[in-house]
Amino acid sequence: MTEAAAVQQAPASAEAIRLVVITGMSGAGRRTSAHVLEDLGWYVVDNLPPSMLVELCAKAAADGIDRVAVVLDVRSRSQFDQLPTVFTELAAAGTPPELLFVDAEDDVIVRRQSSVRRPHPLQGDGPLLDGIRQERAMLAGLRAGADLVIDTSTTTLHQLGVQVAHVFGGGAERVRLCVMSFGFKNGVPLDADMVFDVRFLPNPHWVPELQPHTGLEAPVRDYVFAQAGAEQFVEQVEALVGNVARGYAVEGKRYATIAIGCTGGKHRSTAIATELADRLNAAGLPTAVMHRDLGRE
Template sequence: MSAARPGQRPLPRLLLVTGMSGAGKSTVLDALEDMGWDTVDNLPAAMLADYVAHGRGPGRQVPIAVGMDARSRGFDPEALPSILRAIPGVRPAVLYLDCSGGELIRRYGETRRRHPLAPDRPAEDGIARERSLTAPLRQGADGVIDTTDLTPAELRDELRRRYPSDSDEMVLTLVSFGFARGIARTADLVFDLRFLANPHWIDELRPLTGADQAVRDYIAQDPAWPGAIDRIEALLTDWIPRYWGAGKSYLTIAFGCTGGRHRSVTAAVEMAERLRGAGFSPNIRHRDLASEPSDTIEEDPGRAADGDTGE
């Protein structure tokens, strides 16, 4: 991959946006266009180099995003990465958009669209064929985003974190989430906080969240908390610069608990404060903070042992 010499501006990005049909390619291209990228969809593979060359005028450093999938003329998943990286004067990368088969079937059912690889068969046949066809692209991709659980707004936020304007600082994001609602799919590192005492089972704390001081104070009283949060902080302050030095431009660190409203939120808030004190600039996102408290998804070993169902 080409790199800028010291004192030179970095080369403009060239991003191939590909993956599963229905996984959000149009949403990604629209978001990148809003972020100032030059975007084009379903460009024939044979026109890729010429398109990039004509789009780069003297001094023009606008990043380029090209959407291609099974519908694009000349689409060859095994050859595309080499074609992309042979184009001079850019920083090429491949972004693969993935999504679970069940969610893709649901999306095709809602839109009543036919899958491009199965126009006369069920959508699941086309999905299976496309997943096999694009496997080489996914394996060699520079980035993968699973859009199964992402809303369009969340997908746009993820793109802003992954592809910020060129700067000399890693994009660091702390996420809280609830395991009962699915693991955070975009996380690079995941810390499980379910070993801590659960504020959900304290009546006055249940309607609050981990961002409230009363909940933070309660969690701080757990004997396991001080050592755990200190060790996580030491690990992150050591690893974050190493990730940056290895060329990683974004890092997402997720904290999970059962429901995603108390322990994980407190951990993310606390760690954001500690990392800012150490000179980092983390973003913070609480995935499940707006969810309603639920005894059904929360687990209380003490109550189960006493035969109390929590009803």
């Protein structure tokens, strides 16, 4: 079947197809993301040439498959220039792709690639960092146009899996949120859509009986919400996020990450993030909570 024929056949049956394209930097978590989707019941294809995307979706629709995930990376680099045309054809056929881009900082990728003792696909005879920089340049356009960017520089594979499962585990009809607590001393999450600072609240770290506990425990949570401004802060952020989420829905943005930061990510941000996520869920916004730095020394 030619690509043109696939496009002509797709509109009649491909409207129910949901297509996620997984791409990003080598060592950032593409494989983990694909495995999570596979466990959720998605039909997953790894390293498919971009020119075959339209035909794949048409075949999936004909076979009654309604959720397809495809991993695209620089192994098919000779066809990367075809992607804009292919994405346009898919959208015209009623299957606009959702683009998930996983990323990580260069030094993190170097450490991961070195630990698994595998060469970078673009490394050639040069140093590893040259291959990483070449890959980042090749993928810059895809990253800029991604529906969701997840930076895994400071997250575990489990945390990545939780995010992917939350975003793609349900339907595509509603904006899905992730509220992430973090510590500023460990860096601001690069993939956050909104960042809020709760360091204006007194730090439980300096209360001896609270220091060993976390914001998930009642003594710390009660202390945080007994402080002036804590309750009002959560109410205002909840209202803001609700308003923004409605706008995201209108504009077709399906995912957003709200980051709540304190100094270390153990007390204030954890308590506030948990409460905010609970309130957003109660308001009808599907929201997951993730504590990026909890347990980190």
